Amino acid sequence: MPQQDIPETIRTQVVAQGAVPYVAADGRAYLVVQHAGVWRVFVNVCPHRRLPLDRAGQVFMTEDRTLLVCANHGARFDPVTGECVAGPCAGKRLQRVPALEAAS
Numbered sequence: 003m004p005q006q007d008i009p010e011t012i013r014t015q016v017v018a019q020g021a022v023p024y025v026a027a028d029g030r031a032y033l034v035v036q037h038a039g040v041w042r043v044f045v046n047v048c049p050h051r052r053l054p055l056d057r058a059g060q061v062f063m064t065e066d067r068t069l070l071v072c073a074n075h076g077a078r079f080d081p082v083t084g085e086c087v088a089g090p091c092a093g094k095r096l097q098r099v100p101a102l103e104a105a106s
């Protein structure tokens with residue numbers, strides 16, 4: 003599936019906010035991210051306790067907006083690689099979904 007399958011409303015929110023959760027028609031939960039011009043789509047499951055990273059639809063980032071922050075226990079993730087760089091799951095990764103990412 004090309005990125006065009008991510009609804010325009012979600013893409014607009016991502017451009018404004020940096021990262022938003024997105025639940026596809028089939029019920030799968032994703033995290034759509036744009037960072038430094040790079041689009042990423044991850045499965046919205048934190049590798050720490052297998053919970054969604056967002057809280058009530060809000061995805062948190064560090065104050066300098068360089069890392070994603072899990073709303074549950076504060077794990078921090080590189081928004082491009084998905085690697086957990088700090089917190090209880092350091093060294094693990096979010097699962098990327100390249101088929102939903104931009105082709106360019």
Ligand code: FES
Pocket residue numbers: 048049050051052053055072073074075076077089090091
């Ligand atoms: S579930 Fe994400 S840090 Fe614990």
